[in-house]
Amino acid sequence: MVVAGIGVINSAATRVHPSGPCSSPRGSWAADMSETLFPATVSSHVFTLTAPFRAHPMKRLPLDDTFKVNRNPVTLREIVLDKLRSAIMNFQLLPGDRLVERDLCDRLGVSRTSVREALRHLESEGLVEFADAKGPRVAIITLADACDIYELRCVLEGLIVQLFTLRAKPKDIRALEKALEENRQALKEGELQQVIDSVQGFYDVLLEGSGNHIAATQLRQLQARISYLRATSVSQENRRGASNKEMELMVEAIKSGDPMAAHQASVDHVRNAARVALEYLKSKQDEDTKVREIIAPVALKEPRIGR
Known part of the structure; x- marks a missing residue:
């Protein structure tokens, strides 16, 4: 590598004048600095800096265990979980x-460990006991x-929808x-699972846009049990069209x-x-008790704290 420059510094121009540092012929601080940085001896002299180019050899890193392709057992467990959950949702x-467990292993073609883990997870969701x-x-x-x-849904979803109305951005709408x-x-x-997924997608947008993560x-x-009850109501023919119309009214109010x-x-x-869902459950569970009215608290005009 070669770096070259041409010195054109005049020794007279950089010499300090007896009358003072600022009364030199060039009359500037730059002149004094040029004397320091580039002495007069390099005037009209070509200077060259030469350095040899050396290629540094690339260091090889060892191949350790992180290079291995790991078989992820979580994937199989999630598949088993989804299969069992869907079978419950679809009745x-x-x-x-x-x-x-043995029957489920044979039907699913998986190990007992995968089935057992999925059942425990479904227990935490309230779908298995x-x-x-x-x-x-x-x-x-x-x-x-x-x-x-349903009463808890009235409280939480009512709040979520209110907050969404107040906070949602145009992209959320x-x-x-x-x-x-x-x-x-x-x-x-007409596919029940597709209907359930689409309703959940609608509520996912509301949950994200509300800004209240708690x-x-x-x-x-409660999503698994809510989805099960939702499947119970939506599976009734007299409920499907009404459900979408009610959701449309929600959107209109929000807009x-x-x-x-x-x-x-x-x-x-x-x-x-x-x-609809409670009447259906009552008929299936052979209960004589009257279905109680779902109570919802009065909405606050301003649900946000500190406003």
Whole structure:
């Protein structure tokens, strides 16, 4: 590598004048600095700096265990979990059905460990219960439990919809409209699981846009049982069209910027779904008790703290 420059510094121009440092012929600080940096002896002299180029050899790093392709057991466990959850949601496995590990292993073609882990996870979601020594079974959601879930939905979803109305950005509104249309298309195609997924997609947009992650977390912890009850109500023919219309009213209230109207539309939607699902559960569980009314608290005009 070669670096070259031409010195053109005049020795007279850089010499300090007797009358003072600023009275040199060039009369500047730069002149004094040039004397220091480039002495007069290099005037009109070509200077060259030469350095040899040396290629440094690339260091080889060892191939350790991180280079291995790991078979991820979580993938298989998630597949088994989704299969069992879908079978419960689609009523292929009914409440009270015994879940024999050996039979499930044969049907799914997986190990007993994968089945056992999936069942324990479904227990945490409230879809499977280990009620006695006979082993796990599909959980029975009682009328009382269902009423409790619907009342909690009225509170949390009403709040979520209010906050979404106040905080949502234009892109959130567009995402909600898209989710509503996807639900409408799913209803036309008639696949129950697709309908359930589209409704959940609609609520996912609301949860994200509300800005209240604690309320969203509480609802997601109940998601499996909410989805099961939702499947119970949506599977009834007289409920499908009404459900989408109620969701459309929610969107219209949100777009109008009226949080109170949005809250009321949300509560009405939950109550109407509850009425259908609870009557269905009552008929299947042979209970003579009257289905209680779903209570919802009065909405606050301003649900945000500190406003």
